[in-house]
Amino acid sequence: MRLTFLGTGTSHGIPVIGCRCSVCRSENPKNKRTRCGALLETGGEKWLIDTPPEFRLQALREKLDRVDAVLYTHAHADHIFGLDDLRVFTARRPLPVYGSRETLKTLRRTFPYAFTPPKQAGGGFPSLAPHRVRRPFEIGGRQIVPLPVYHGHLRIFGYRIGGLVYITDALRIPAETLKAASGCRVLVLNALRWRPHPTHLSLPQAAEIAGKIGAEKVYFTHICHNLEHEAVSAELPPGTELAYDGLTVDF
Ligand SMILES: [Zn+2]
Ligand SMILES: [Zn+2]
Ligand SMILES: [Zn+2]
Numbered sequence: 001m002r003l004t005f006l007g008t009g010t011s012h013g014i015p016v017i018g019c020r021c022s023v024c025r026s027e028n029p030k031n032k033r034t035r036c037g038a039l040l041e042t043g044g045e046k047w048l049i050d051t052p053p054e055f056r057l058q059a060l061r062e063k064l065d066r067v068d069a070v071l072y073t074h075a076h077a078d079h080i081f082g083l084d085d086l087r088v089f090t091a092r093r094p095l096p097v098y099g100s101r102e103t104l105k106t107l108r109r110t111f112p113y114a115f116t117p118p119k120q121a122g123g124g125f126p127s128l129a130p131h132r133v134r135r136p137f138e139i140g141g142r143q144i145v146p147l148p149v150y151h152g153h154l155r156i157f158g159y160r161i162g163g164l165v166y167i168t169d170a171l172r173i174p175a176e177t178l179k180a181a182s183g184c185r186v187l188v189l190n191a192l193r194w195r196p197h198p199t200h201l202s203l204p205q206a207a208e209i210a211g212k213i214g215a216e217k218v219y220f221t222h223i224c225h226n227l228e229h230e231a232v233s234a235e236l237p238p239g240t241e242l243a244y245d246g247l248t249v250d251f
Contacts, residue, residue: 002041003164003186003249006048006058008242009033010192010200010224011078013054023225030229030244034058035078036168036222038188040161045140047071049159049166055082061246069139072099073168074156075106083111087126094129098137098144100157104130133157147177152199160184163251165215168222171199178212185251187215188243190222203227210240217251219243 007013014033015024023031035052045068052058067089073079089095099107107130108115114126131137136145147158149170158167158177163185167173170190173181181187191206201209203220210218218240233242 001162001164001251003166003188003251004039004041004062005219005221005243005245005247006037006039006062007034007052007054008221008223008245008247009035010222011035011076012224014223014225016225019225021225023228026228028229030242032245033223034245036190037079037082038166039064040164042142042161043140045069047139049073050079050168051082051086052078053081056085058082058245059085067095070095070097071144071157071159072097072103072107073158074151074154075099075103075110076169079169080107080110083107083114083128084126086114086128087124090127094127096129096131096139098131098133098139100146100155101132103156104132145180147180149173149177154199164188165213169199170201171197173209178209181213184213185216186249187213187218188221189218191220191227191242192222193224193226195226203232207236207240215239217241217249219247219249 013035034054037050037052040047046066048070114128133146136143145160148155149158150172151169165181165184166188168190189206190201191203192200196202221243229242
C-alpha cells in the first residue's frame with residue numbers, strides 16, 4: 001500500500017492570504033501546505049481521502065490517472081470543494097463516494113448536479129454514486145473501518161485500512177476508536193499548532209494520542225502557519241514526523 005499526502009494544510013492553506021509571518025514567507029516547499037487530502041494506492045486501485053479545494057493541482061502534481069473511490073471524512077469546505085474535478089474520472093461509470101449520512105447530505109446540497117445528472121450534459125459534470133457509511137465495509141475485497149472522532153461537537157469519520165489509520169480534524173477520540181486504531185503501522189493524525197484549539201488537536205495533544213495508539217510511524221497533518229517544518233521536525237521523537245505535501249509512504 002502506498003499513501004501520498006496530497007495536502008497537509010489547515011483550512012486556510014499555507015501561506016495564509018495576506019499573512020507576512022515567517023512560515024507564510026518561507027521558501028521551503030515543506031512549509032507550503034495545500035488543503036488536506038490523501039491518495040491511497042492498493043491492489044492496483046487508487047482511492048482518495050477527501051477532495052480539497054486544490055485537488056486539481058494536487059492531481060496534476062501526482063500525475064493521477066485514475067480514481068476508484070473517495071472516502072470522505074466530513075463535509076467542511078476545505079475537504080470537499082475539489083469535488084467537481086472528479087468529473088474526469090467518472091466518464092465511464094459513476095464513481096463510488098463514501099461518507100456518513102450527514103456528509104452525503106451536505107455533498108448532495110452543495111453539488112446537486114453530481115448526484116442527479118442535469119438534463120443538458122454540455123460542460124461536463126461529475127457522476128457520483130453515494131454510499132452511506134455506518135459500519136466496516138469493503139472496496140475491492142479490502143476492509144475499511146470507519147473510526148468515529150469528534151471535531152468539536154461534530155461527529156466525523158477517520159478510517160482504518162489494513163495497517164493505516166487516517167484521522168483528520170479530530171479534537172476528541174473516543175476510547176472505542178483508540179482501540180480500533182491500536183496496532184496500526186502508520187498513523188496519520190491532525191495536529192494544528194502548539195496551543196489548544198476548540199475543534200482541532202494541538203501538536204502536544206496529538207502526540208499524546210499517538211503514544212496511546214502506538215503506531216510504528218506517525219505523521220501529523222492539517223497543520224497551520226504556527227508550525228515551521230524544520231524547527232518542529234527537529235523536536236519530534238523518532239518515528240514521528242510532520243507530513244508535507246507530496247510525501248509518500250510505502251508500507
Ligand atoms: Zn479541515
Ligand atoms: Zn502566516
Ligand atoms: Zn473540518
